[in-house]
Amino acid sequence: MTQSPVVGPAGPPDPVRLGERAARTLTAELARHHGPKTALVVGATPDSVVLAVALGALLPGDTLTLVPADGTDADRLREHLTLQGQWVADRVRIVDSLAAADPADVVVAAEPFTGSAEAARATLEELGKYVGPGGVLTVAVPALPGRTPDAAAELDRQDALFGVGTDLVLRNHPPVRVHRLRFTPADIAVAARLAPAYRPSSIPLTRNMHIDSNGVAAAGIALGLAALTRAARPKSKLWLVPALAAAPVAAFFRDPERDIPEDPAAVVAAADGRVLSVQRLPDERFGDGEFLRIAVFLSVLDVHVNRAPVAGKVADYFVADGGFAAAMKPDAEHNVAAYTVLDTDHGTVVVAQRTGLIARRIVHRAPVGSLLARGERFGLIRFGSRTDVYLPADAADPVVAPGDKVVGGSSVIARWR
CATH class of the missing domain: 3.40.50.150 (Vaccinia Virus protein VP39)
Known part of the structure; x- marks a missing residue:
């Protein structure tokens, strides 16, 4: 050979x-x-x-x-x-x-x-x-x-x-x-020994600030529209509208580096935003028993990159059809949502990426079978939205309350017992 x-x-x-x-x-x-x-x-x-x-x-x-x-x-x-x-x-x-x-x-x-x-x-x-x-x-x-x-x-x-x-x-x-x-x-236990994977989709701007590749594409489209508008109507100032929009659109897709807690009992926030609710509820889709669900609302000013709250293996991924109600409203419960189901040492953990009134696009980058480290990027939601984390209710205790601000990958939202 x-x-x-x-x-x-x-x-x-x-x-x-x-x-x-x-x-x-x-x-x-x-x-x-x-x-x-x-x-x-x-x-x-x-x-x-x-x-x-x-x-x-x-x-x-x-x-x-x-x-x-x-x-x-x-x-x-x-x-x-x-x-x-x-x-x-x-x-x-x-x-x-x-x-x-x-x-x-x-x-x-x-x-x-x-x-x-x-x-x-x-x-x-x-x-x-x-x-x-x-x-x-x-x-x-x-x-x-x-x-x-x-x-x-x-x-x-x-x-x-x-x-x-x-x-x-x-x-x-x-x-x-x-x-x-x-x-x-792969053995589920291996996930706990992993660091978040290097992702070329996260493009570095400075040492601590990246931008998701979706932001580069969106800013490029805005600048392209500005160039076409100016070429078509050279005497008009209309081209300034998409040109000035390029920077804030790109900023929406910012992806800062985060310090992930080393505490093995910590469950981190899956996204930046404000805690909407903390409640126990059953959900037959994910198994028997009750789940502790912590819902976080992301405004258009928040970082929209989603991170794994715990280390685990992606066991399932599915999208549920629904509407596009405002993400901070109770009706958002029935919005279009993408569910990432993780097998972990503590049981089943689920992250729901929910669309909102403006957010209509969910990006998911963790295929079934992949291992995610705690705090690892696995997707994003474009514009205002909501991210829910489901934990086994008999295995975790919440440490946040409605109204608290959390930072994805860094803030601890619950602890394993």
């Missing part, structure tokens, strides 16, 4: 390069595991950005195995690692072929898929043999229309069967889509 799996015949003349942002996305599963873990990078080269980011993600107790890319001298790769120091040398080993590697918790294909659907399928089957129980395989494929459409279509098919998350990385040459695949169920 060759040193790394063949991903298909040579692609177009312009090669697909993975930059730092794509590399961070590919290795996100490696970087977010706090506990000891094993990792396997297939297709490594000394100058690979993926390798550099993977080495930077290593923690004490981790082990990393490298399979050199086709045409890469393993001795040259060993010399490169020697220059990284003893700390890296103690945790990284190089094998001459994939057949000599052991199964790992995280497997990363350092080279993007650029071949046929059949080649992509064969490579995934081969790499899948080296993914440990509950482990994750991450791969990238060009995202431009018409660029390796067969490989991209096969990855989409595999994602429908085994996907636990995809990310579109636009700041790459060319843009790529990163797929995370899990072929066997």
Whole structure:
């Protein structure tokens, strides 16, 4: 067998390069595991950005195995690692072929898929043999229309069967889509050892302030309308309306960094806003017994990125039809809502993203089977809305009351008993 799996015949003349942002996305599963873990990078080269980011993600107790890319001298790769120091040398080993590697918790294909659907399928089957129980395989494929459409279509098919998350990385040459695949169920307990995953959908503006990619798109549309209006009516000042709206529209999608409490008993707010109600009620959709429901209203001035209140595994996701009443009104109980059901060590936890009078669009980024760390971003609601957190009533006690202001990912709204 060759040193790394063949991903298909040579692609177009312009090669697909993975930059730092794509590399961070590919290795996100490696970087977010706090506990000891094993990792396997297939297709490594000394100058690979993926390798550099993977080495930077290593923690004490981790082990990393490298399979050199086709045409890469393993001795040259060993010399490169020697220059990284003893700390890296103690945790990284190089094998001459994939057949000599052991199964790992995280497997990363350092080279993007650029071949046929059949080649992509064969490579995934081969790499899948080296993914440990509950482990994750991450791969990238060009995202431009018409660029390796067969490989991209096969990855989409595999994602429908085994996907636990995809990310579109636009700041790459060319843009790529990163797929995370899990072929066997993950242990729920692993979620408690995870840090929130790196998301390229959250674009950094400053060290502590990001903006969701939806905000970039919305601001771009507003500026585009301004440009078209000015071109069509150069003597009119009407173009100033969409131009001036671009900044506040983008600000609506702001996504600040948050300090997540380390207390393992803490349940954090799923969104910024004001607590509307705290009540016990049954809900047969989620199981027997009563649930403690904490409802939070988000005004148009609040951050609308939603975060996981607890660590857990996404067991189900469904959307309930309804109306679009004002989110702070009792009738909002029957609005269109998206429900994310989490399996946790304490029982079933549910986050309901409810639409409002203005909010008509729910963004969800946590497929069934994925693991969420406490405080991890998993979606957003556009404009005014409401987010409800359901907790097992016999396992948690609320620490907030109606009228309290909470901050998503940071404010503690309840504690496990």
